[in-house]
Amino acid sequence: MNYFQLFNIEVSFDVDLQQLSLNYQTLQKTVHPDKFAHASEQEQRIAVQKSAHINDAYQTLKNPLQRAQYILVQRGVAMPNEQHSFQDTSFLMRQMDLREMLEDVRHSGDVDAALLEVQSVLSTEYLQLSQLMRTQLSENNAASNSAACDNLRKLKFYQKLNVEVDRLEDSLLDD
Amino acid sequence: MAYSEKVLDHYENPRNVGSMDKNDPSVATGMVGAPACGDVMKLQLRISEDGIIEDAKFKTYGCGSAIASSSLVTEWVKGKSIEEAGQIKNTAIAEELALPPVKIHCSILAEDAIKAAIEDYKSKQSK
Numbered sequence: 001m002n003y004f005q006l007f008n009i010e011v012s013f014d015v016d017l018q019q020l021s022l023n024y025q026t027l028q029k030t031v032h033p034d035k036f037a038h039a040s041e042q043e044q045r046i047a048v049q050k051s052a053h054i055n056d057a058y059q060t061l062k063n064p065l066q067r068a069q070y071i072l073v074q075r076g077v078a079m080p081n082e083q084h085s086f087q088d089t090s091f092l093m094r095q096m097d098l099r100e101m102l103e104d105v106r107h108s109g110d111v112d113a114a115l116l117e118v119q120s121v122l123s124t125e126y127l128q129l130s131q132l133m134r135t136q137l138s139e140n141n142a143a144s145n146s147a148a149c150d151n152l153r154k155l156k157f158y159q160k161l162n163v164e165v166d167r168l169e170d171s172l173l174d175d
Numbered sequence: 176m177a178y179s180e181k182v183l184d185h186y187e188n189p190r191n192v193g194s195m196d197k198n199d200p201s202v203a204t205g206m207v208g209a210p211a212c213g214d215v216m217k218l219q220l221r222i223s224e225d226g227i228i229e230d231a232k233f234k235t236y237g238c239g240s241a242i243a244s245s246s247l248v249t250e251w252v253k254g255k256s257i258e259e260a261g262q263i264k265n266t267a268i269a270e271e272l273a274l275p276p277v278k279i280h281c282s283i284l285a286e287d288a289i290k291a292a293i294e295d296y297k298s299k300q301s302k
Contacts, residue, residue, distance in 0.1 A: 086209065087287070091208075092206040092217075
């Protein structure tokens with residue numbers, strides 16, 4: 001049973017997160033330790049394992065990039081090794097520019113405005129890539145799956161940038 | 176995680192940080208990235224007509240090990256021919272910096288950056 005079947009939802013990148021959360025809670029209740037207070041040790045152990053599995057499944061489907069990766073793996077698309085370096089020069093040049101832009105925020109005359117500007121640029125570019133990946137995932141053929149895989153790798157760079165933005169925001173608040 | 180002394184040295188005093196004009200025909204640019212950690216590395220080499228690396232610059236956004244790996248590589252490639260530079264292995268970088276297993280990918284990234292720069296140079300030469 002795959003993660004989508006587990007929560008009784010359609011295999012798709014478009015997930016109704018509210019529905020997913022509801023189904024997750026319902027499912028977790030069925031394996032809650034209270035229910036197994038008087039059960040055998042073996043039954044208790046199985047319930048704990050099931051609960052962990054349900055949790056893994058929920059975390060995977062809740063996060064868009066993990067969900068995309070899960071769908072691609074389920075389709076048998078060979079994901080490149082995570083350690084395998086990425087060599088799309090123009091994309092990486094842009095990533096360099098974005099990181100420089102983020103670095104300059106701190107030294108800008110109006111730090112708040114500069115931070116907002118970076119956030120807006122990042123979310124626009126993330127959204128564009130993510131929409132593209134969504135379309136490619138829904139086409140579901142060899143070429144589109146491989147293109148989706150490529151865009152998923154690109155989105156991970158944006159995910160990392162967003163972490164950096166949050167970190168910068170926190171450190172600016174501390175100053 | 177504790178960094179080795181050599182990593183800290185390169186991290187605190189990175190060698191050859193900077194940029195060259197990527198459109199200059201004698202400049203080779205290698206851009207590589209690691210999706211898993213979001214590191215981005217740019218290595219640029221100025222190559223003489225007889226194929227010797229005269230200067231090297233880098234700019235890396237990433238962890239201390241990624242910065243140290245690229246900084247070390249700029250020191251190593253200077254004065255080498257592109258063939259010699261192309262033979263630098265990530266294992267040598269990892270060994271020199273005493274990188275722990277979880278940081279080996281940083282040295283792979285640096286090796287790939289040299290290769291990407293050499294590719295860039297070759298494609299510029301063939302034009």
